[in-house]
Amino acid sequence: MKTAVIRKAHFNAAHRLHNDDWSAEKNKDVFGKCNNPNYHGHNYDLEVKVVGEVNPDTGYVMDMKILKQFIKSEVTEIYDHKNLNLDVPDFKTTIPTAENIARAIYERLRVHITAPLELKIKLYETSRNFVEYPA
Amino acid sequence: MKTAVIRKAHFNAAHRLHNDDWSAEKNKDVFGKCNNPNYHGHNYDLEVKVVGEVNPDTGYVMDMKILKQFIKSEVTEIYDHKNLNLDVPDFKTTIPTAENIARAIYERLRVHITAPLELKIKLYETSRNFVEYPA
Amino acid sequence: MKTAVIRKAHFNAAHRLHNDDWSAEKNKDVFGKCNNPNYHGHNYDLEVKVVGEVNPDTGYVMDMKILKQFIKSEVTEIYDHKNLNLDVPDFKTTIPTAENIARAIYERLRVHITAPLELKIKLYETSRNFVEYPA
Amino acid sequence: MKTAVIRKAHFNAAHRLHNDDWSAEKNKDVFGKCNNPNYHGHNYDLEVKVVGEVNPDTGYVMDMKILKQFIKSEVTEIYDHKNLNLDVPDFKTTIPTAENIARAIYERLRVHITAPLELKIKLYETSRNFVEYPA
Amino acid sequence: MKTAVIRKAHFNAAHRLHNDDWSAEKNKDVFGKCNNPNYHGHNYDLEVKVVGEVNPDTGYVMDMKILKQFIKSEVTEIYDHKNLNLDVPDFKTTIPTAENIARAIYERLRVHITAPLELKIKLYETSRNFVEYPA
Amino acid sequence: MKTAVIRKAHFNAAHRLHNDDWSAEKNKDVFGKCNNPNYHGHNYDLEVKVVGEVNPDTGYVMDMKILKQFIKSEVTEIYDHKNLNLDVPDFKTTIPTAENIARAIYERLRVHITAPLELKIKLYETSRNFVEYPA
Numbered sequence: 132m133k134t135a136v137i138r139k140a141h142f143n144a145a146h147r148l149h150n151d152d153w154s155a156e157k158n159k160d161v162f163g164k165c166n167n168p169n170y171h172g173h174n175y176d177l178e179v180k181v182v183g184e185v186n187p188d189t190g191y192v193m194d195m196k197i198l199k200q201f202i203k204s205e206v207t208e209i210y211d212h213k214n215l216n217l218d219v220p221d222f223k224t225t226i227p228t229a230e231n232i233a234r235a236i237y238e239r240l241r242v243h244i245t246a247p248l249e250l251k252i253k254l255y256e257t258s259r260n261f262v263e264y265p266a
Numbered sequence: 267m268k269t270a271v272i273r274k275a276h277f278n279a280a281h282r283l284h285n286d287d288w289s290a291e292k293n294k295d296v297f298g299k300c301n302n303p304n305y306h307g308h309n310y311d312l313e314v315k316v317v318g319e320v321n322p323d324t325g326y327v328m329d330m331k332i333l334k335q336f337i338k339s340e341v342t343e344i345y346d347h348k349n350l351n352l353d354v355p356d357f358k359t360t361i362p363t364a365e366n367i368a369r370a371i372y373e374r375l376r377v378h379i380t381a382p383l384e385l386k387i388k389l390y391e392t393s394r395n396f397v398e399y400p401a
Numbered sequence: 402m403k404t405a406v407i408r409k410a411h412f413n414a415a416h417r418l419h420n421d422d423w424s425a426e427k428n429k430d431v432f433g434k435c436n437n438p439n440y441h442g443h444n445y446d447l448e449v450k451v452v453g454e455v456n457p458d459t460g461y462v463m464d465m466k467i468l469k470q471f472i473k474s475e476v477t478e479i480y481d482h483k484n485l486n487l488d489v490p491d492f493k494t495t496i497p498t499a500e501n502i503a504r505a506i507y508e509r510l511r512v513h514i515t516a517p518l519e520l521k522i523k524l525y526e527t528s529r530n531f532v533e534y535p536a
Numbered sequence: 537m538k539t540a541v542i543r544k545a546h547f548n549a550a551h552r553l554h555n556d557d558w559s560a561e562k563n564k565d566v567f568g569k570c571n572n573p574n575y576h577g578h579n580y581d582l583e584v585k586v587v588g589e590v591n592p593d594t595g596y597v598m599d600m601k602i603l604k605q606f607i608k609s610e611v612t613e614i615y616d617h618k619n620l621n622l623d624v625p626d627f628k629t630t631i632p633t634a635e636n637i638a639r640a641i642y643e644r645l646r647v648h649i650t651a652p653l654e655l656k657i658k659l660y661e662t663s664r665n666f667v668e669y670p671a
Numbered sequence: 672m673k674t675a676v677i678r679k680a681h682f683n684a685a686h687r688l689h690n691d692d693w694s695a696e697k698n699k700d701v702f703g704k705c706n707n708p709n710y711h712g713h714n715y716d717l718e719v720k721v722v723g724e725v726n727p728d729t730g731y732v733m734d735m736k737i738l739k740q741f742i743k744s745e746v747t748e749i750y751d752h753k754n755l756n757l758d759v760p761d762f763k764t765t766i767p768t769a770e771n772i773a774r775a776i777y778e779r780l781r782v783h784i785t786a787p788l789e790l791k792i793k794l795y796e797t798s799r800n801f802v803e804y805p806a
Numbered sequence: 807m808k809t810a811v812i813r814k815a816h817f818n819a820a821h822r823l824h825n826d827d828w829s830a831e832k833n834k835d836v837f838g839k840c841n842n843p844n845y846h847g848h849n850y851d852l853e854v855k856v857v858g859e860v861n862p863d864t865g866y867v868m869d870m871k872i873l874k875q876f877i878k879s880e881v882t883e884i885y886d887h888k889n890l891n892l893d894v895p896d897f898k899t900t901i902p903t904a905e906n907i908a909r910a911i912y913e914r915l916r917v918h919i920t921a922p923l924e925l926k927i928k929l930y931e932t933s934r935n936f937v938e939y940p941a
Contacts, residue, residue, distance in 0.1 A: 132805035134770050139799040143662065145550035145577040145619075150323060161324060163331065169619035172550040172577005174662050182806040188690060189701060190768030195800055196703065214550075214574035228325030230269050249806075257548065257579050259274040260330055265267035266317040266384075278527065280415040280442040280484075285728060296729060298736065304484035307415040307442005309527050349415075349439035363730030365674050392413065392444050394679040395735055400672035401722040401789075402940035404905050409934040420593060431594060433601065452941040458825060459836060460903030465935055466838065498595035500539050519941075529544040530600055535537035536587040536654075555863060566864060568871065633865030635809045664814040665870055670807035671857040671924075683932065685820040685847040685889075709889035712820040712847005714932050754820075754844035797818065797849050 133249075135182045136192045140202045142211035145172040146227045149216075170214060173256050175232070177206065179240060182249035193248065205239040229256040233264040268384075270317045271327045275337045277346035280307040281362045284351075305349060308391050310367070312341065314375060317384035328383065340374040364391040368399040403519075405452045406462045410472045412481035415442040416497040419486075440484060443526050445502070447476065449510060452519035463518065475509040499526040503534040538654075540587045541597045545607045547616035550577040551632040554621075575619060578661050580637070582611065584645060587654035598653065610644040634661040638669040673789075675722045676732045680742045682751035685712040686767040689756075710754060713796050715772070717746065719780060722789035733788065745779040769796040773804040808924075810857045811867045815877045817886035820847040821902045824891075845889060848931050850907070852881065854915060857924035868923065880914040904931040908939040 147170045148162040158166050165171070179202055183192045213219055215227040221235040233254040244250050255261040282305045283297040293301045300306070314337055318327045348354055350362040356370040368389040379385050390396040417440045418432040428436045435441070449472055453462045483489055485497040491505040503524040514520050525531040552575045553567040563571050570576070584607055588597045618624055620632040626640040638659040649655050660666040687710045688702040698706045705711070719742055723732045753759055755767040761775040773794040784790050795801040822845045823837040833841045840846070854877055858867045888894055890902040896910040908929040919925050930936040 134773065135803040135806035136770065137801050137803070141662070143576050143578055145575040148325070152323075161329075164617035167617055167619065167623070169622045170550040170575055170577065171548050171617040171619065172575065173548055174579045180803075185768075185770045185774070188692075190688070190766035190771045192770055192802075194701075212569035212572055212576040214572065214576065217574045218572070226325035228320075230271065230320045230327055231325045233269065234320070257546070261272050262327075263270040263272070263315075266270035276527070278441050278443055280440040283730070287728075296734075299482035302482055302484065302488070304487045305415040305440050305442070306413050306482040306484065307440070308413055309442075309444045347434035347437055347441040349437065349441065352439045353437070361730035363725075365676065365725045365732055366730045368674065369725070392411070396677050397732075398675040398677070398720075401675035404908065405938040405941035406905065407936050407938070418595070422593075431599075450938075455903075455905045455909070458827075460823070460901035460906045462905055462937075464836075496595035498590075500541065500590045500597055501595045503539065504590070531542050532597075533540040533542070533585075536540035553865070557863075566869075631865035633860075635811065635860045635867055636865045638809065639860070666812050667867075668810040668812070668855075671810035681932070683846050683848055685845040704887035707887055707889065707893070709892045710820040710845050710847065711818050711887040711889065712845065713818055714849045752839035752842055752846040754842065754846065757844045758842070797816070 133182050134185050134192050135180050136195065136198070137178050137180045138195055138198050138202065140177045140179070140199075140207055141174060142177070142207045143172065143174050144210055144213050144215050145170040146215040146222075147171070148226055148228060150226060170216070175210075176255035176261075177202070177236065178253040179236075180249075180251040180253070181244055182251070183247065193244075198244075201240055201243045205243070206236055229254055229260065229262040230264070233262045237264050268317050269320050269327050270315050271330065271333070272313050272315045273330055273333050273337065275312045275314070275334075275342055276309060277312070277342045278307065278309050279345055279348050279350050280305040281350040281357075282306070283361055283363060285361060305351070310345075311390040312337070312371065313388040314371075315384075315386040315388070316379055317386070318382065328379075333379075336375055336378045340378070341371055364389055364395065364397040365399070368397045372399050403452050404455050404462050405450050406465065406468070407448050407450045408465055408468050408472065410447045410449070410469075410477055411444060412447070412477045413442065413444050414480055414483050414485050415440040416485040416492075417441070418496055418498060420496060440486070445480070446525040446531075447472070447506065448523040449506075450519075450521040450523070451514055452521070453517065463514075468514075471510060471513045475513070476506055499524055499530065499532040500534070503532045507534050538587050539590050539597050540585050541600065541603070542583050542585045543600055543603050543607060545582045545584070545604075545612055546579060547582070547612045548577065548579050549615055549618050549620050550575040551620040551627075552576070553631055553633060555631060575621070580615075581660040582607070582641065583658040584641075585654075585656040585658070586649055587656070588652060598649075603649075606645060606648045610648070611641055634659055634665065634667040635669070638667045642669050673722050674725050674732050675720050676735065676738070677718050677720045678735055678738050678742065680717045680719070680739075680747055681714060682717070682747045683712065683714050684750055684753050684755050685710040686755040686762075687711070688766055688768060690766060710756070715750070716795040717742070717776065718793040719776075720789075720791040720793070721784055722791070723787065733784075738784075741780060741783045745783070746776055769794055769800065769802040770804070773802045777804050808857050809860050809867050810855050811870065811873070812853050812855045813870055813873050813877060815852045815854070815874075815882055816849060817852070817882045818847065818849050819885055819888050819890050820845040821890040821897075822846070823901055823903060825901060845891070850885070851930035851936075852877070852911065853928040854911075855924075855926040855928070856919055857926070858922065868919075873919075876915055876918045880918070881911055904929055904935065904937040905939070908937045912939050 148165040233252045237252045283300040368387045372387045387399045418435040503522045507522045553570040638657045642657045688705040773792045777792045792804045823840040908927045912927045
């Protein structure tokens with residue numbers, strides 16, 4: 132049976148939900164106050180889960196110090212204290228919903244954390260709304 | 267790969283664990299202090315998870331504003347500040363354990379959140395005891 | 402300068418807010434859904450703070466094992482899994498609002514934790530509503 | 537002895553720390569990544585504390601339903617899902633640090649919650665940084 | 672569909688990560704500050720999940736009072752306020768990483784909680800690092 | 807009126823409560839399982855509060871980046887992943903109870919955070935036991 136290790140991190144960012152292919156009215160209708168043209172923001176809490184076999188020499192699935200470093204260089208240094216729409220290339224043509232942010236983080240980390248390790252992302256946009264990818 | 271979105275809610279309610287087919291002694295023996303005939307109560311914390319594909323136009327699995335409204339009309343308006351045994355029809359013949367409350371909430375929401383979307387309920391009875399349905 | 406030590410505990414109870422001197426209409430108007438005649442309930446989280454000098458021999462303001470025992474015998478054994486209105490003598494003629502529950506707990510513990518020690522009670526009725534006595 | 541009642545609320549907002557009287561270099565030096573011209577954001581958690589005497593007829597220091605309504609009309613409807621610098625008049629000439637946001641909320645609520653009631657604001661900018669006003 | 676019930680517990684312990692087959696240099700290199708020869712420690716938070724069918728007579732997957740007792744006798748009485756390396760036989764030849772502690776707890780409880788019930792362990796070493804077994 | 811700013815930090819450490827002037831029996835009697843000669847440990851959560859006037863140019867009581875640096879150099883680099891009794895000079899002749907650890911942290915930080923600023927320390931030894939200095 133495999134074991135999972137999970138590491139938490141966090142970043143603060145501004146964003147706006149807006150589909151460039153839609154009218155202002157439709158954007159307002161679908162996204163409501165999340166469509167504010169001046170942006171709003173969140174403290175995002177991130178959990179990165181890695182699933183694999185425990186190495187009997189270390190007792191580790193993966194060295195958490197290395198996982199922590201990947202999260203820092205690939206996610207928090209790029210997303211933290213940023214405007215996701217304006218400052219982060221991942222969202223030039225993708226709407227920065229929690230669902231899409233989680234997938235973008237997955238793809239960034241999947242470059243480093245490869246099979247047979249499994250990777251899962253949980254992202255809290257607020258303490259009441261959060262997402263998981265893959266489900 | 268699918269994505270999950272989770273929305274939290276809460277309600278406060280009184281309840282009592284009691285099997286009408288058993289003697290008072292057996293009820294006391296099985297349910298202990300949860301069998302108090304004058305009821306006790308909890309702050310129930312609820313997490314509703316919906317799993318599906320992300321709509322590329324909205325970046326949403328499901329509009330959380332709609333999910334929030336379903337939770338309000340189907341769960342919190344019916345369960346909040348109520349006596350589950352006396353005031354809620356779901357528990358006229360079903361013992362309101364956390365397991366059974368979670369299943370009742372699932373069935374109420376499943377009417378609105380249908381396949382191919384998947385639905386999962388997590389219900390905290392206290393910060394130390396909680397349940398998931400389906401597991 | 403003095404030091405404070407704080408110990409947490411919790412209990413689950415049913416209650417109803419109702420003033421026997423008022424009409425049903427006035428009770429409903431003032432207390433709203435908290436007036437439900439069939440009761441509702443909460444997971445109460447309690448913090449007991451004791452302020453005093455640190456004993457140089459023990460490094461303690463007060464032995465937390467003793468404080469824990471006082472909380473158990475004076476509060477949780479009497480309030481937990483109970484109907485505060487029906488089962489607890491403290492609320493025979495006092496409305497079990499969070500404010501009044503906090504004061505009742507203070508008075509119960511003040512018998513054992515006496516001057517020059519100071520005593521303060523914080524009581525969470527929900528994660529969004531809580532009280533402190535004395536303020 | 538007086539009793540305190542505390543009500544929690546929350547809002548999500550974008551902001552930027554910037555002193556218009558300073559050069560870009562000095563702003564960057566003092567405020568660091570909080571000076572990002574494209575803004576960043578937070579989930580602000582707010583605790584409003586009201587201190588007073590308990591009314592013996594209600595068992596309340598203040599009806600929490602009324603306090604909840606004041607917080608909604610004076611704070612969350614004005615701050616939530618907004619850019620504090622651009623959308624909220626309180627910060628036209630005041631830098632929206634946590635300290636200044638807490639004082640602005642105090643002044644908004646103090647109009648409604650007057651002496652002899654005391655009012656205190658606690659504002660979490662992140663789970664690691666928060667402020668209290670008055671201290 | 673099956674239902675899961677989860678019970679939380681906690682214990683405090685000292686530990687040290689060290690592989691007896693390695694040199695002091697390699698241990699320091701791999702385990703870093705977790706290799707401190709004088710030990711460090713944690714508040715471990717434990718979640719035990721049991722998955723099965725709900726008994727229609729009780730509304731329970733498993734009586735949580737019995738699960739609580741198993742956790743007490745098999746885990747917390749043996750691990751709490753102990754040095755995992757020196758005081759607990761499970762780690763005489765196994766490095767007490769979070770991964771290995773979770774598996775040891777699983778094996779201790781699996782003796783009592785047998786198929787067709789499923790058993791899962793989640794163990795928080797800190798609020799930022801945690802593991803699940805089986806994943 | 808003054809404003810308070812609070813910064814959280816954390817460290818993990820082993821410790822043992824033992825008074826060298828007492829017999830083994832008296833130590834065991836007073837400190838119970840906290841007297842384990844092989845040590846146990848905790849995840850300590852620390853809150854450092856600084857009270858003062860808000861600087862109108864910055865909107866800050868104190869730059870949190872500077873406060874964060876003081877906490878790192880004076881507390882977490884010295885206490886984290888250590889055995890408080892063996893590795894930290896503050897507890898060579900002082901019993902490392904939560905009360906005494908809080909005072910030691912206060913004295914370390916008071917060198918840098920001086921009057922007219924006020925300084926207060928809150929230290930969580932577990933999620934159920936914590937202390938404040940000065941009270």
